[in-house]
Amino acid sequence: MSDLKIPPMAPDASPAVDADFRLDAPGEIMNWLRELLRSQARIQLTTPDGAAIHTVLRSLDTPQGMLTMEAPQARDTLPPILSSDELVATAFLDKIKLQFDVSGLVAIRGEGEVLRAPVPLRIYRFQRRQAYRVASAGQLYPALKLNGADLPRIRVVNVSAGGVALQWPANVVPAPRALEELSGTLELEREVSFSTLLRVQHLTEGEDGAPHHVGCAFVSLAPTAARALQVFIDQAQKRERLMRRTV
Structure with a gap:
């Protein structure tokens, strides 16, 4: 299912930080x-x-x-x-x-x-990821490239372990409905992407041509995809804590 692309781990990185929740x-x-x-x-x-x-x-x-x-x-x-x-x-x-x-x-x-x-x-670190959402820091990533040559690349507003929020352009019709499934490639960063299947949880229509807000849940994730998502969320939290310290 997954066509995950992850850059190689740095030589001095500790595999225990990113795998199995164990830090030793x-x-x-x-x-x-x-x-x-x-x-x-x-x-x-x-x-x-x-x-x-x-x-x-x-x-x-x-x-x-x-x-x-x-x-x-x-x-x-x-x-x-x-x-x-x-x-x-x-x-x-x-x-x-x-x-x-x-x-x-x-x-x-x-x-x-x-x-x-x-x-x-050793310390075990468990991410309470369902409650934590990584907000998009730019226009290019993260994004969802829908399957199909004619289908567009949709901007992702935020990401959590449970799913994603999409900014669905009003001119891309039809807009997805609740319980509809979307398949595509979730591009977290330039070098980190994986195939995924999402189920639409809710849609908030935009006014006067504004994009729709579409909340989606992951239907299933391959183990390598789940690991990449865990690392992405962990790194975002580390950056957030570092910024709070320097303010």
Whole structure:
């Protein structure tokens, strides 16, 4: 089904970043932990038995490979966490869910009680992609080239893991109707494209010759196409976070 075209991965790129949601490169792991520290995002620690506490990162000791978290005020909630052989940390950054195993957690008492544990060897990053839409940054890409020699190339207004929004020219008739299926090549960037089948979810007609707004859902995606879409959305989110930092 797919005629995916993806440029070769850069030699220094980590395949773990883009595949299987797993990050095991130490630099990438520390970058995400620094994001948790900077944002003070809430972290939930849970055991297989359902015991849970909420905490935040207090500090990162990079040379020693240790992280320090805040201890809960309700001290009676801590013993099941410290005694558990399996402990999972879960946190959210924007539209991204981070999850990692915590081993060797101990409580340290000083001026105040804190929790310390080794930096995880891997982090799992799950994209909450259905809620995140990548808006079009230009007129050429992304776009949908409809199948058929006489059919036009339609501008894509935004892209998500669930589908796309199209800017359908009023002079391209007939306009698609709800539940109609459209087949074509989705061109995310100049060198990234794949075949796709879309189902129209809704159409908002434009006034006075303005383009129609057509919302479509992916009917199916080949594994290589789904991966290319994941990478495209991930890169867009990274650029957005970088821009927010520099403002």
